[in-house]
Amino acid sequence: MYTDLNRPPLGAVALRRALVTTDDSSGFYSSLDVVAETGSTNADLLARAADSALDRAVLIAEYQDHGRGRHARSFVAPPRSSISVSVLLRMPGLPLDRMGWLPLLTGVAVVNALRSVAEVDAVLKWPNDVQIDGRKVAGILAEVAATAPVPSVVIGVGLNVTLTEEELPVPTATSLQLADAATTDRDTLARAVLRELAAQWSAWRDDDWRTDALAADYRARCGTLGQRVRVELPADRELLGLASDVDDQGRIVVRPDGGGEPVAVSAGDVTHLRPQV
Structure with a gap:
């Protein structure tokens, strides 16, 4: 039983219904699990990646006590105050020298989702921090699970949703609540981010993993340019x-x-x- 009525738990059943492929649906993902607590969703999926049959798997944690960012920086937020989600993606035919584009693509997806459903002016700080008014609202971490026989990557997103000023990890961070977002409903936000990630990834695959269109989309959302x-x-x-x-x-x-x-x-x-x- 949760006690903070302002931070209800995610609806795992509804998220699966919206996002996971079944016989009578067209979802993108093969599985979606929500756990109350873990060390790191990225680490958990990396440990499971040895199962070559596992693909397009989503893991969301209500609380991470060893969340990680770039350069092994730690990230911890109060339970149910953020979205901590990781996805395992296998990419047959992807040239290895283009694997580095996946975190940038994920940044484009997060910006698109936040602009659409949260109605905030989100932009990217190179390479893949998501900012609102110069303050970080989301971070992205991609970790390679395998390069052969199929390139496989675990991509993690940490999105600050209802953190208060006192709960922010650093003064240069923010949350959707502090940015007066149109919604702070985590189910709505998780669906939007995961759907946009699926759409961006599918478009990239269908373009034979070329980077021209992806690079143009990234530039259009990159607040670092011109700075x-x-x-x-x-x-x-x-x-x-x-x-x-x-x-x-x-x-x-x-x-x-x-x-x-x-x-x-x-x-x-x-x-x-x-x-x-």
Whole structure:
């Protein structure tokens, strides 16, 4: 029995009915499970990925006590205050050099879902943080389960829904409730995110895993473009300049302060800076 009436549990049965394929439905996913608590939904699905028959499986946790973000950063939120969901996707025929596009595609899906049902002005901070008014509302973590015989990835999304200011993990975060979203109903949000992920993934597969259209969709939603940025690079190096493009490999292209050739960055922490005066 839950005690916080403002944070009801997810309706697993209704979510399965809406999203999972059955004999009389056209759902995308093969299974959907909601657990009360786990360490990490990504870790749980990675452990199950050895079963080659498992595909398009969804795992949602009401609470994670070892949630992870990029660079092994921890993420913990009060029970039923967020959506912590992971999906195992197998992608026959996907060129391995394009696997890095899946988290960016997921970012596009989350932005589309939030703009549609939550009616917030969500944008992407490169590579795949979702922001509202410059504050992070969702993070995405993709982890490779296998590269052969079929490329397989577990993609995780953590979406802040009803967190208060006091509950935010960092001051630069936000939640849909704090952003005055049109809805904070987690069932509605979970359905929207998972349906949009299915639509984006299916369109990518049907386009033979080409990246032209996906890159264009990403650029249209990327709030980093046109911003002056600091990129923290390996070996304690940093790059300052204007984020001018996202190339067809998903790299952020930065025009360095003081001139010089544009630099394409495949990995690094980006901070949006105020314009120089």
